[in-house]
Amino acid sequence: MSGLADIRESIYKGNSKNSVKYTKMELERGTPWEEVLQKAMLPALNQVGDEFSKGTAFLPELIAAGHAMTKSVEVIKANIPGIGLGEKGVFVIGTIFGDVHDIGKNIVKICLEGAGFRVVDLGTDVHPESFAQACRENRADLVGISALLSSTMLNIEHAIKAVRKENPKIRIMVGGAPVNEEYARRLGADGYAADAYLAAQKAKELLGKN
């Protein structure tokens, strides 16, 4: 296989050791990082994402591919400082106040980083005002609010209002077990996604960076 094919295969298979090794080799060979990204890394992640959406791949494959992708991105950043690689935007993410579940949020984070976003993770149990503050301090393009418990869904509405009050143009996404498209719209969010891979796709779509 060629170096690019090796990188693509290792990310597709979620083998982060190989993705790091082959990415280093390819950069040392003089291949431009943009080519590594466009021809190997992104196609691999998109392939896993498509399979995940079709139900032929599952969370372990998605997580492992996202992890391998992130490791390869770190290699590029370390070798070519200051390139602002693939920064599609700044995405602030957190689980809403009253809710300490973070599994879904963490998997969305992996997919967002793999898709080229800089993710600011506020963790769980995040107050509405803390979302607003983090968006301001990080000049966020998007914010993602997660909830597992239906009892905390009302807090999402408060968070959306707090964030919008400071930045009416910011894109807001919501997700989690009790949330659906209709409820997201009713809350005033710009986007909803049913799973982690679709969340990353939706984020790119909202910024017009597909």
Next chain:
Amino acid sequence: MNNRERFMTALKLGVPDRVPIFDLGFNEESILNVGKYFTSDLPPLKPLVDCTIEETVKLLGVQIKFTRELDLDAMNCVFFTGRKRIPGGKDLLQDRYGIVYKLSKHGEPFPVDGPVKGPEDLKTFKVMIPDPADFIMLKFVRGALAENAVLLTLPGTFRFSWSLMGAMERLLLAYIEEPDFALDLARVTTDFAKAVVEAGIREGAEAIILEGDLAHKTTTLMSPRQYRKFLKPFHREIVEAAHKGGVPIIKHTDGNLWPILDDLLEVGFDGIHPIQPQCMDIKQVKDHLNGKACVLGNIDCTYALPFGTREEVVEIVKETIRKAAPGGGYILSSSNSVHPGCKGENVVAMFEAAKKYGIYPIEA
């Protein structure tokens, strides 16, 4: 039939006199939300970890009281692991097995860190042995409820494994990157789960519920192939441990289980709980499980119990009974647990409606 007979008859796929009722989980706040309809003598609302012994006993007393008053057929007991606040750690708890939890404002502890990050940690990890204090709720309830089925819920192989790692995504990543480690960890946690099951049966548990979600809204968390490699043989061992003790065992998992539902049946689980209405149709599940395993749950706790009216809840109960109860083998409960967002009046309405409309014979 008394409550126990009713519950066990349905769990063993028979037709009881009426649809049995119970719920998997109540926490501090939801016990008070429901309990206030039956007593004014309530303990203060605070996380269990901060309660005095007297407050803990009182809280449990409230749950036992409404179990009797509502004529619930079973009471589920939590496997406690000795969680204590970490000094100086804001809202952080740690249990005796080293798992660190973040406590929500509703009192729910959720694992955020653990003692086994990788293969090296597992080499030095102390063998987990259940502590007699882990069964304190079971012992108490066993002594207090003579007529009801008393159940014990414990985390299974999957939940114990990812809790020890501190995050589910770490375990799912290990399925790809470190499969041998994932299997070694499953061995450790399965041995522990079997020891808990055996001790729980000795303490009087009449049915076991193995928690640990295996699915999310759209499908299973892991592929069927991964389930068969990393979990199925271990689940079979836990099921065998329960059956060896003469006790049925129910698998609890949220989400869309269709990809592995037949595997769960092959393993030998006696019941599947809670059949989330957003993910699976109860009629289809009942038809599929008919004669193989009991169906439990399905009353929506995402919208209906927290935000619906009593009338809406009653209609959902009637509809669910119509779909799932004919022929027996159905036990009614919420579609996950009675969490703090559920309105107490709706929870009471759910159980009262089940008693009213769940009298057999029930025609399809």
